[in-house]
Amino acid sequence: MLARTTSVALIGVNAVPVTVEVDVSPGLPAFAIVGLPDQALSEARERVRAAVRNSGLPFPTARITVNLAPADLRKEGPLFDLPIALGVLAAQDLLPTSALGGVLIAGELALDGSLRPVAGAVNLALRAAEVGADVLLPLANAEEAALIDGARVYGASTLRDAVAHLSGEAPLPLTTPPTPTPPEDTLLDLLDIKGQTAGKRALEIAVAGGHNLLMVGSPGSGKTMLARRAPGLLPPLTRAEALDVTRIHSAAGLLSGREGLLTTPPYRAPHHTVSDAGLIGGGSVPKPGEVSLAHRGVLFLDEFPEFSRKALETLRQPLEEGTVTISRARATVQYPARFQLLSAMNPCPCGYFGDAERPCTCTPGERARYAGRLSGPLLDRIDLVVRVPRLTVDELTRAAPGEPSAKVRGRVLRARERMLARQGERNALLQGQALQAHARLGPGPEAFVRAAARTLGLTGRSFDRVLRVARTVADLAGHPDITEAHLAAAVSYRPRDLAT
Structure with missing residues (x-):
């Protein structure tokens, strides 16, 4: 079965949309990522596999192919971990594929399924505000992304939180912009x-x-x-x-x-x-x-x-x-x-x-x-x-x-x-x-x-x-x-x- 999620690639300071296509099909167990991934992204296979299993969710014993489109754009960093994991789950009917539409997703997975922050949350939120999409990020990035007017940002602590939010079981609260902490008066005279x-x-x-x-x-x-x-x-x-x-x-x-x-x-x-x-x-x-x-x-x-x-x-x-x-x-x-x-x-x-x-x-x-x-x-x-x-x-x-x-x-x-x-x-x-x-x-x-x-x-x-x-x-x-x-x-x- 095929599932699609949407993330972004950072090109300079601009967030370029990337479609994450995940296909789970019968065959010998394999996990391939194509679409010009760098080393950190190629290693996402092991992080995703361990995070899904350690979150108490089934990981398929099948042939998994992940395509990052457009294929001629270099993809870098661990921010694609979360969209790949959610795509794998959606391709098994463990998550409604319709829930992945209209959401820009990014986040690095730890082996226990918790989410670590990634760079470029503000840039991603700017893109989401332009296209009218929601944003799903690690909780540590949520306040940063919420600085952008018009961005609807949800922060998840773990992979299970993200799944529960997208499936409608336990929706996450909308992140509000933080009250800025006044900077210390360190200016010299x-x-x-x-x-x-x-x-x-x-x-x-x-x-x-x-x-x-x-x-x-x-x-x-x-x-x-x-x-x-x-x-x-x-x-x-x-x-x-x-x-x-x-x-x-x-x-x-x-x-x-x-x-x-x-x-x-x-x-x-x-x-x-x-x-x-x-x-x-x-x-x-x-x-x-x-x-x-x-x-x-x-x-x-x-x-x-x-x-x-x-x-x-x-x-x-x-x-x-x-x-x-x-x-x-x-x-x-x-x-x-x-x-x-x-x-x-x-x-x-x-x-x-x-x-x-x-x-x-x-x-x-x-x-x-x-x-x-x-x-x-x-x-x-x-x-x-x-x-x-x-x-x-x-x-x-x-x-x-x-x-x-x-x-x-x-x-x-x-x-x-x-x-x-x-x-x-x-x-x-x-x-x-x-x-x-x-x-x-x-x-x-x-x-x-x-x-x-x-x-x-x-x-x-x-x-x-x-x-x-x-x-x-x-x-x-x-x-x-x-x-x-x-x-x-x-x-x-x-x-x-x-x-x-």
């Missing part, structure tokens, strides 16, 4: 940082316009402290942005659902030993990397030149296009990666070139090689470079208190409101005609920036980035037009020779 006025100003400009920032300074100068205070300056995500971020973290298996939609912009700070796949995404089973987990938030790369050259160069595409494309033999996966890059580096290998108190022990050649780890094309995608000098003990004790994050955040929010009202997006995303329209220059400012471009040898990309930063400086000042002062500030942040 700029008030903690003494001095470093130039670094704070550069951080404010970068956060307001969504620009990429590189901080250069000796160890202990406060570069990491500044970067860690960026989340306290960022505005909260809109619902559409929160949904976009949440589905990425769900696909990576990083959600519990109890925190609700992720309304706080993500902040990711991987160590410089992170692998290329860990940073960009990929692997034998493609997963979102740090650049995608930082989507609509901040990616902080400390010790910037210490990251592998290959990883740094692969940053160029997402920095420019806001997406990561991972090509494999059987599929091409695309992940969103519209993040803001904050980075920090020492001025030389020993870290003390230009320091007021400690002499540098590096040769000019060593400094040049160190700075050369960052290629010209990569630096061309950095909007602001700021020097963060290490303060002496006397300077630290005499430094006047700075502004709290709340005050700076107020200016950032007002600047963002001006940007969104004018063009509907952050200044860092302005392109082509939109950039020309919203960063129009008068005769004086145009002559100034042309002269600066000739003097500094700016590329076309660099020239556009100067205009975007100047537009942000003007927005922070509440000025409708870009003046020479705004352009001068933007030009002063352009990358120069980092070895001098």
Whole structure:
């Protein structure tokens, strides 16, 4: 007898429907899964057999064939365990085949028949809401999936619970969206940082316009402290942005659902030993990397030149296009990666070139090689470079208190409101005609920036980035037009020779 259930395959962050066809027919006992399953899915045969028997349900002594359609789509992971098991039971008339219609099912089976959570519950619920289907998931995934408006989600603890629900013997309660647990107030305050006025100003400009920032300074100068205070300056995500971020973290298996939609912009700070796949995404089973987990938030790369050259160069595409494309033999996966890059580096290998108190022990050649780890094309995608000098003990004790994050955040929010009202997006995303329209220059400012471009040898990309930063400086000042002062500030942040 033939039974059909429906599940999904995760392709990037999108849930693609997969029809699970189960045929139980007379013949020598066998259990075959076809339709391009990966190793984890091929092993579902043993998990399903043991889970069904240990749940007190009969497992057929017959020939079982499971087909996952479409057959040319690679299927990965253990989320097909539950739909296969339910299909086997329905093919024996132990479950009404009609009950499997209009339900998207996913879940990993333990050998005792209990259900373990799977990645991508939010993505599955989004697909179910689009097609008007119910969702049957492990109980641990139910609250996560219930975050999606319009999704009817049922959570089962065991295989027997799922069977009882579908047969009508013991219907499961409809899962309601959880009350979000308020996040702990762990945001750090700029008030903690003494001095470093130039670094704070550069951080404010970068956060307001969504620009990429590189901080250069000796160890202990406060570069990491500044970067860690960026989340306290960022505005909260809109619902559409929160949904976009949440589905990425769900696909990576990083959600519990109890925190609700992720309304706080993500902040990711991987160590410089992170692998290329860990940073960009990929692997034998493609997963979102740090650049995608930082989507609509901040990616902080400390010790910037210490990251592998290959990883740094692969940053160029997402920095420019806001997406990561991972090509494999059987599929091409695309992940969103519209993040803001904050980075920090020492001025030389020993870290003390230009320091007021400690002499540098590096040769000019060593400094040049160190700075050369960052290629010209990569630096061309950095909007602001700021020097963060290490303060002496006397300077630290005499430094006047700075502004709290709340005050700076107020200016950032007002600047963002001006940007969104004018063009509907952050200044860092302005392109082509939109950039020309919203960063129009008068005769004086145009002559100034042309002269600066000739003097500094700016590329076309660099020239556009100067205009975007100047537009942000003007927005922070509440000025409708870009003046020479705004352009001068933007030009002063352009990358120069980092070895001098």
